[in-house]
Amino acid sequence: MPIYEFKCRKCGEPFEVLFRSREDKTVVACPKCGSKKAERLLSAFAGKIGNTSAGGAECGSCAATSCGPS
Ligand SMILES: [Zn+2]
Known part of the structure; x- marks a missing residue:
């Protein structure tokens, strides 16, 4: 089972x-503030770091391989 790191x-x-x-x-919800x-x-x-400012929340819960640029 994969464990992913997140940052609120x-x-x-x-x-x-x-x-x-x-x-x-x-x-995915922040354990501290619930956001x-x-x-x-x-x-x-690599390659999705610069994309997190737009749609980062939506992509936070799916696999990187399934939500990359098509
Ligand atoms: Zn938080």
Whole structure:
């Protein structure tokens, strides 16, 4: 089961979320302030870092391989 690192865009709290699978639609919410606007910190995949300012929340809960530019 993959564990992804996120960073809250509201308060800046870093946290990890465990996904049961790459398709898991777990809602990512900050454990500190409850905000769902969290961006995923990509350590293994490059190329989406510059995209997090637009649609980062939507892409935060899906696999990087399934929401990249088509
Ligand atoms: Zn937060």
